Amino acid sequence: MSSKWKQLKHKLEVPIDEDAYYKNDVWCNRDLIPMPPERRTFGVLGYIGYWSCSGSNISAWTVGSTLLAFGLSPPAAIGSVIVGGILTGLLAVFCGWMGERHYIGFTVSSRFSWGMRGSYFPVVLRVFVACMWFGLQALFGGQAMRVLWGAIIPGFAHMKNYFSAGSHLLTKDFIGLVIWMALFIPMLLIKPEHMQIPLGVSFVFFVGTCVGLLAWSVSNAGGAGAMFNEPGTAPNQGWAFMFGIMAILGSWGAGTLGQSDWTRYANRRFAPTLSQLLAAPFTIAVTATIGIIVTSASRDLMGGEIIWNPIMLLAGIQEKYDSDSKVRAGVFFASIGLVTSQLAISIVLNSVSTGMDMAGLCPKYINIVRGSYIMAAIGIATQPWQLLSTATRFLEVLSGFGVFMAPATGIMLADYHIVRRYKLKLNDLYTSDPQGIYWYFHGINWRAPVSFLMGVWPLLPGLVKTVTSDSGGDTALDGWTKLYHLTFIAGLLISGSIFWVLNYFFPPLGLGEEAPFVDDVVHGVPSPKLESERNGSDQANVGTEDDGEKVLAKETVNV
Structure with a gap:
């Protein structure tokens, strides 16, 4: 029974490319890897x-x-x-x-x-x-x-x-x-x-x-x-x-x-x-x-x-x-x-x-x-x-999810454009290794949820007034409602700014480091190493056989 269960699980796995330089695991599959040139x-x-x-x-x-x-x-x-x-x-x-x-x-x-x-x-x-x-x-x-x-x-x-x-x-x-x-x-x-x-x-x-x-x-x-x-x-x-x-x-x-x-x-x-x-x-x-x-x-x-x-x-x-x-x-x-x-x-x-x-x-x-x-x-x-x-109010509630999307956008923009200045260690985005620079504390970067909450809470009173009838005549919330009407720009700027400040005073490990995803270079141009591997002159980073499946031998490259 155990053998049949393993066979069923194997059949349910998503397809993997022939001669793939990646493996299907908890972080990676064909649709998540950096887009290869042939699919661009x-x-x-x-x-x-x-x-x-x-x-x-x-x-x-x-x-x-x-x-x-x-x-x-x-x-x-x-x-x-x-x-x-x-x-x-x-x-x-x-x-x-x-x-x-x-x-x-x-x-x-x-x-x-x-x-x-x-x-x-x-x-x-x-x-x-x-x-x-x-x-x-x-x-x-x-x-x-x-x-x-x-x-x-x-x-x-x-x-x-x-x-x-x-x-x-x-x-x-x-x-x-x-x-x-x-x-x-x-x-x-x-x-x-x-x-x-x-x-x-x-x-x-x-x-x-x-x-x-x-x-x-x-x-x-x-x-x-x-x-x-x-x-x-x-x-x-x-x-x-x-x-x-x-x-x-x-x-x-x-x-x-x-x-x-x-x-x-x-x-x-x-x-x-x-x-x-x-x-x-x-x-x-x-x-x-x-x-x-x-x-x-x-x-x-x-x-x-x-x-x-x-x-x-x-x-x-x-x-x-x-x-x-x-x-x-x-x-x-x-x-x-x-x-x-x-x-x-x-x-x-x-x-x-x-x-x-x-x-x-x-x-x-x-x-x-x-x-x-x-x-x-x-x-x-x-x-x-x-x-x-x-539920006519449901559409207003659904639209109110901008309250959450805007802070998430601010965090992403601040991190990529300001904090990291476009430099990413791609191989660490696909690993559970605690030594990876994106593992932070047990896999969570505390700066992001703090910044997110700080961008969300000022917008919640206005959201509540908009989607409920209980506060319809409460003028005390008028200022909050005006802020809510500026949801996207307010949430983006608040969370983005707080995230940048937190990273300035508490910089994470690995800022400025770059690395490719296995054998592809950071910006998508094939490296001489990749070409030599394809020609069979270098055996590093080549898949090996393990239980009949190709498993990638990971290589970390610091640029």
Whole structure:
């Protein structure tokens, strides 16, 4: 029985490359090692495609609703979106730098800031948030699919609901979700380094949807609509403008934290930079602006009803024109853009990063693909339709996770850019050896949790007031609420500054040391040693046979 159990465990292990120079253990597998040259396939156009999908989607479309509801005028909302997009691009550059330079993702990079064991905390935190967000994105994808099929079969759009009212889920939405998931699951098998074409196709379809809705609404309303010219209602437009900028950073900030998950696929230095600095703010600003204009114009066309969600707008348009065949054709093609956009964004911002995080929790048995399947199962198991329908505050709570993501971002940026000055000992990021410089105290760098808590606690009172009704009239929390509205920049600066100060007065061991990951040099250029080993002239660092498996003889190199 013991022998059979060992055989089963061996079969469940994730695949390992032939002639691999790494081994699957508690810290390492194929998806966690510094990206080898043959898997670095993303160039400038590939990253423009990445940010085109990240910046042009339903979330960017509807971001204007938050800003206008807060009291900004439409022109001011557009201005804040542009500024917020530019800051998002800059943040993405700094967060993705370690991916470009050392070819490691967020999962591994957390180890040098938090310690080998301490890194589990930020990884688990990001996994939890990503699974929740995937459930919501999948629900939106299912609704878009329902609208698409409703355009093909008008009767489906009016399908009788066979679910109970307490389920908070329509039968047609459930069918749409099943069809959308049937498309999504096979896409998880596409390796991240081969995602350029699917991202490009998704972007083209979504642009068609945006242009089509913009042309329809403006031409029929005779302009941008009356709402577009209404003044802002916020008593302090300057403060409202700042809140708008923070809303953009909050929406995309968590994604930028994991930028290195994708920049590690760069085929040359600075390949992601152009897309981060230009494509990120451009796509976010243009999509949000179109969303504001279409929403304003469509209010005049839909009987005064404000419809922020483009999925619901398409369904409303079909109803308005009594399922006319030409209108259904337009709704069908526009729905394709929304369906593909949800597929792309779920892969780009959810499955790849979450799969890598889960691989970091159990590298021997989980890789990106398996982790993505686990994420999909958990995301659907959360029943996002229940969360959306029965707990309207839940979305505010989920958005409030920026309170935790911002300090984590500040710690990572301060450590890599200021404390360590881009110098990493890569081989120590994959070992349980207590002599490793990232082992700290029993695997935990105490500076990180202290800095994290100091960045989180000032934001909690504002979060509590925002997500609970108990404190609705408590003006004593107004100052805390204003600080909470600056969550991302406040949390980032507070935790980052404290982390830098702690490292200044209590410097950790190994600052300034560099080393490669086994036989690859620090910055990804093959060394003469590696070439000689491949030619068989040097036997150091070559795998040896142990119980029929190749096990790497680790070599530590100090540069």
